[in-house]
Amino acid sequence: xxxxxxxxxxxxxKEKILKESFILFSEHxxxxxxxxxxxxxxxxxxxxLYNHFKNKEEIFLEVAKDIFSSPFSFENxxxxxxxxKGKMFLHKYTMQYKLLTFDKxxxxxFRILLIELLQNKELREQFMNEFHNKNIKLLSEGFFVMMxxxxxxxSDPMTMSYEFLSTLFYIRLQITLMxxxxxxxxxxxxxxxxxxxxxxxxxxx
Amino acid sequence: xxxxxxxxxxxxxKEKILKESFILFSEHxxxxxxxxxxxxxxxxxxxxLYNHFKNKEEIFLEVAKDIFSSPFSFENxxxxxxxxKGKMFLHKYTMQYKLLTFDKxxxxxFRILLIELLQNKELREQFMNEFHNKNIKLLSEGFFVMMxxxxxxxSDPMTMSYEFLSTLFYIRLQITLMxxxxxxxxxxxxxxxxxxxxxxxxxxx
DNA sequence: GTCTATATTTGGATAGAC
DNA sequence: GTCTATCCAAATATAGAC
Numbered sequence: 001x002x003x004x005x006x007x008x009x010x011x012x013x014k015e016k017i018l019k020e021s022f023i024l025f026s027e028h029x030x031x032x033x034x035x036x037x038x039x040x041x042x043x044x045x046x047x048x049l050y051n052h053f054k055n056k057e058e059i060f061l062e063v064a065k066d067i068f069s070s071p072f073s074f075e076n077x078x079x080x081x082x083x084x085k086g087k088m089f090l091h092k093y094t095m096q097y098k099l100l101t102f103d104k105x106x107x108x109x110f111r112i113l114l115i116e117l118l119q120n121k122e123l124r125e126q127f128m129n130e131f132h133n134k135n136i137k138l139l140s141e142g143f144f145v146m147m148x149x150x151x152x153x154x155s156d157p158m159t160m161s162y163e164f165l166s167t168l169f170y171i172r173l174q175i176t177l178m179x180x181x182x183x184x185x186x187x188x189x190x191x192x193x194x195x196x197x198x199x200x201x202x203x204x205x
Numbered sequence: 206x207x208x209x210x211x212x213x214x215x216x217x218x219k220e221k222i223l224k225e226s227f228i229l230f231s232e233h234x235x236x237x238x239x240x241x242x243x244x245x246x247x248x249x250x251x252x253x254l255y256n257h258f259k260n261k262e263e264i265f266l267e268v269a270k271d272i273f274s275s276p277f278s279f280e281n282x283x284x285x286x287x288x289x290k291g292k293m294f295l296h297k298y299t300m301q302y303k304l305l306t307f308d309k310x311x312x313x314x315f316r317i318l319l320i321e322l323l324q325n326k327e328l329r330e331q332f333m334n335e336f337h338n339k340n341i342k343l344l345s346e347g348f349f350v351m352m353x354x355x356x357x358x359x360s361d362p363m364t365m366s367y368e369f370l371s372t373l374f375y376i377r378l379q380i381t382l383m384x385x386x387x388x389x390x391x392x393x394x395x396x397x398x399x400x401x402x403x404x405x406x407x408x409x410x
Numbered sequence: 411g412t413c414t415a416t417a418t419t420t421g422g423a424t425a426g427a428c
Numbered sequence: 429g430t431c432t433a434t435c436c437a438a439a440t441a442t443a444g445a446c
Contacts, residue, residue, distance in 0.1 A: 013411080029324065031236045034439060048412045050441070115323050117382070118316055119234065124382055132379070155406075159399050166375030167368055174337070177322070177329055194364050201360075202407030218429080239421055253430045255423070 014052045016042050022063050026108035029115040030060055064116075064123065067109040068130040079138065083145035086152070087200045091193075093139070094168065098192045101172045110176055131169075136161045143203075152203040160203065167195050219257045221247050227268050231313035234320040235265055269328065272314040273335040284343065288350035291357070292405045296398075298344070299373065303397045306377045315381055336374075341366045348408075357408040365408065372400050 011019075020041040024033040035056050039046040053059045074082065074093075082089045100106040113131075116123050139161035146152045171191045178185045216224075225246040229238040240261050244251040258264045279287065279298075287294045305311040318336075321328050344366035351357045376396045383390045 029236075031234075032324065035441085036439070044411090045413060046440080047414085047442075051411055056440070111323055114319075118320050118385060119237065121386065124386065128379075128382070153406075155403065156399075159396075159403055162375075162396065163372055163400065163403055167371040169375055170367075170371030174333075177333070180323060181326065181329065191364075191367065194361075195368065198360065198364055198368055201358075240423085241421065249429090250431060251422080252424075252432085256429055261422070 013042065013044065013048075017049060017052055017059065018062060021059050022066075022108060022112075025060065025063055026111040026115075029112075030119065064112070064120075067113060067123075068126050074138070079141045080145050083142040084149060084151075086146060087196065087204070089142050089146075090164070090200060091196050093142075094192050094196050097168050097172070098189070101175055102189075107176060107179065110172065111180070114173075114176070132165070135165050139164055146203075150205060153205055155203070164199055167199075168192070171195065218247065218249065218253075222254060222257055222264065223267060226264050227271075227313060227317075230265065230268055231316040231320075234317070235324065269317070269325075272318060272328075273331050279343070284346045285350055288347040289354060289356075291351060292401065292409070294347050294351075295369070295405060296401050298347075299397050299401050302373050302377070303394070306380055307394075312381060312384065315377070316385070319378075319381070337370070340370050344369055351408075355410060358410055360408070369404055372404075373397070376400065 017038065021033070021038050024037055024041065027033075035046050035049060038059070039049050042049070053062075074096075082092065101110075113123060113127060117127060118124075136158065140157040143152065143155075143157040143160045147154055147157065171188065175185045175188050178188060222243065226238070226243050229242060229246065232238075240251050240254060243264070244254050247254070258267075279301075287297065306315075318328060318332060322332060323329075341363065345362040348357065348360075348362040348365045352359055352362065376393065380390050380393050383393060
């Protein structure tokens with residue numbers, strides 16, 4: 001089993017660098033994180049770091065690559081079938097969104113995204129594509145099916161998706177900010193369910 | 206008119222420093238903006254800069270102070286009376302929000318806010334207070350009045366405000382990002398009106 | 411692969427002449 | 429109030445020994 005060896009490999013230095021960088025970037029952003037601090041956290045000298053990465057930017061790019069690699073949502077499931085369940089679809093979708101909001105890893109990614117949103121054009125584009133367009137497309141499909149089956153009132157599916165998604169994003173943003181200051185989010189976290197309830201009341205026939 | 210003299214004063218160095226800093230901060234954030242660059246833009250040496258401000262942070266604080274000083278919304282108007290007009294209230298409110306979104310000055314402030322949101326605790330708190338709480342409170346009053354007068358369906362005014370505001374914020378965020386890349390926002394800007402239409406359909410009786 | 415040592419650049423800030 | 433000159437610290441990065 002020589003193949004496995006590489007995977008199980010007791011966390012190599014390179015992996016540790018990525019891990020610590022990820023944490024630091026998510027707390028202080030790119031410019032706010034120095035190579036010094038990374039090396040220090042890893043437990044090696046700065047010079048040793050350059051054995052694994054060409055430079056600081058290369059570290060960031062490798063970290064950033066993962067941000068959108070963990071795909072959200074029901075890619076493998078049958079949207080059409082799910083959408084027929086009406087409110088259940090919105091609820092399930094929202095619960096996945098909520099899960100990601102509170103997932104430690106995903107939370108850090110979201111923070112990096114927020115911090116670098118205006119500094120990094122690539123992240124900005126990925127935000128638009130992965131965070132926005134992809135979700136809008138999926139939701140639109142769902143709403144379209146619901147309309148066809150007279151489960152909800154007739155309207156533009158895109159606009160409806162936009163309305164639905166924007167609130168999810170806003171809740172997530174607020175929760176992320178609160179958690180960054182270690183404030184309680186119990187009250188805010190129920191907002192997800194409230195959103196589904198309110199929205200369903202707004203569109204159901 | 207000795208009082209006026211100070212106000213009209215042909216833009217002194219201090220004012221120019223604040224102006225250029227404001228622009229630079231809104232493009233590159235706090236750490237991304239060096240004292241060197243500020244001085245260069247102003248057209249003086251760095252040392253001369255310290256004649257007007259104690260240090261870089263003091264410049265930023267003075268710039269940041271203005272971010273929330275320009276109050277949004279109908280502070281002097283009668284919410285009760287406006288709310289009685291139902292959809293008209295939401296429309297007017299949204300148009301003010303839209304105006305700020307496209308106002309150059311306000312746009313820069315919004316960008317600074319975004320960039321520093323996770324780096325600066327004070328800005329974070331101000332965001333929650335001025336951008337969120339204040340708006341939620343005002344909208345809640347409006348929705349409450351509408352409910353009392355049976356213009357809209359009964360629901361929790363706070364939740365309803367949250368739903369309404371979150372979409373406004375999301376539209377603004379997207380527009381700000383697009384404009385940062387000099388992309389066209391004509392399509393997105395109509396989203397404001399669509400939002401009002403959709404939302405009113407969702408709550409009207 | 412990691413270390414010490416060092417080069418180089420950039421950034422924030424001060425001293426003192428004019 | 430602005431300039432020149434300078435200092436100091438921090439940050440990225442490289443060279444070469446082990």
